[in-house]
Amino acid sequence: MSDSTATTAAALDARQLGRIGWPGVADDWAALFAAHPQARPARVIEQHRTGYVVAEGPGEGYGVESLPDWARPAGYRAGRTDPTERPGVGDWLLVEGTGASAKAVALLPRHSAIKRAAAGEHYKQQLIAANIDTAFVVSGLDGDFNPRRIERYLLLVHGGGVQPVIVLTKADVAGAATIEDARDALADVVEDVEIVVVNAREAASVAQLDRWLGPGRTAVLVGSSGAGKSTLTNTLLGIERMKTASVRENDSRGRHTTTHRALIPLPQGGCLIDTPGMRELKPTGEEAVADTFADVEALAAQCRFRDCSHEAEPGCAVRAAIESGELDPQRLANYRKLAVEVAGAAGRLATRQQQKADSKPGGRPSGRRPDGRGGRR
The missing domain is CATH 1.10.40.50 (Probable gtpase engc; domain 3)
Structure with a gap:
């Protein structure tokens, strides 16, 4: 990807955008920029029931509630568009206007997306995060450690076209023998996947992750509640931004201190998406x-x-x-x-x-979304 790609969009501040993971204008984005010459790229950093918070750099974001049907959050007058084709945290939108008049006009195609099958009787997918370069699969070196669950995370991450890195936390309370045993248990699980052992409270230890967090890069933290994701985020930021809580001693389970997904710019130049702990990891059927x-x-x-x-x-x-x-x-x-x-x-x-194909009236093609993909309006 390169900002040299032809575009008639408003001038881009690539340096500011790079702080929130901007990869440059991809070839399959150029037509959308040309179709909306007054629009600016903005990244979804938070998703709420009635709208989104987007940002054009590492500063404060702003709300976008003027949304066409294809962009409305799935829980709010969702229409017929598949929920995973609606914007989610990590997606890039083209936005026109400012302040209360800000309006989303297009969703830029994703280069990667981590999803899981949603719980329930009917088949649905849930988008975890979009446009991710690296997924840190976080597991504590305590009762949270479970190679079988890590395999499930790797299945979803690989299925989304994302590079996984296993991060074993709580090295400060685990002895050398425990760390070695964990590495041995993962020897078969993580062929060609890097393992990093950290004390999530110590900046020098967490700095091992910096090579995946440079400008234009986006990482996501996935793992169980209590694994140390929020502590990792705080240490990477150098401030206590995310709430943390102790785990139960009997089973090392944590409480959900992260209640929603959020994209956070980092001092290292890239950005990080912290996610709530996931106890159910159902494949979507798109994995290999x-x-x-x-x-x-x-x-x-x-x-x-x-x-x-x-x-x-x-x-x-x-x-x-x-x-x-x-x-x-x-x-x-x-x-x-x-x-x-x-x-x-x-x-x-x-x-x-x-079923979706059969439901199209008279066999007519469905309406097209602004990004060129299908979906009735």
């Missing part, structure tokens, strides 16, 4: 299990039979790896479980998409 379980997939490719179920078949490379200690049987179990969940979600997604 092979991205998170490349080791299991590679072993399966060596089995004698193409349709090997990895149970009792002769020549099963997966069972041989388990018997030799090369593969953790719990990793295989989670691979199977998540593969079934992803396949089920993919089926529900396909059904939902077909």
Whole structure:
């Protein structure tokens, strides 16, 4: 991406925009800039029921409540547009006007998005954050540590086209043996994924994350309540901005001190999105299990039979790896479980998409959104 891309939009302050993750004008954005020459790019830094807070730099944001149907938050007169195609925290809008007259005129296409399937009987997706470069998967080195849950986070992060980094917090209360045990437990889980161990209260320790937080970069924190996400944010900022709370001693569970997603400019030059803890991590059906379980997939490719179920078949490379200690049987179990969940979600997604296609009256094409994607107004 480069600001040299042709555009007729209002002059951009790339330096200020870079402080909130501006990547430059992408090729697929240029037509929207040309269509709205008086508009300015602004990033969604908070989402509320009736509107958004957007910013054009690291200073105070402003509210945008003059919204066409495609941009209204899902809980407010949502119309027919899919909730995940509406703006969310991290999205870039083109905005015209100022103050109370500020109006969103286009949503710039995303280059990445982390989503999960929403709870409920009907298939829905929930957008966690958009236009992310790095996802810090945060886990405490206490009762919060769970390699199987980390695998689920990696599945969602990889599915969104985002680089994951595992951040193990509470190094100040964990002994060297605990840290080493955690690294060993993650040895298979995080092939090609970097692990960083930090004391979230110590600036010098947290500075290990700075290389992912330079100008034009956006990171998101995901993890359970009590894992230390808000403490990390405060230390990166150098001020106590986010509320924090102690975890329960019996199970290391934390309370939801972060109640909504917010994009925060950082002194390092980039920005960070802090999210509430997520206890339910359901795949959307758009993920590729092979991205998170490349080791299991590679072993399966060596089995004698193409349709090997990895149970009792002769020549099963997966069972041989388990018997030799090369593969953790719990990793295989989670691979199977998540593969079934992803396949089920993919089926529900396909059904939902077909229902939407069948509901178009008379087979006529639906109205087009300002960003060129479908959706009735």
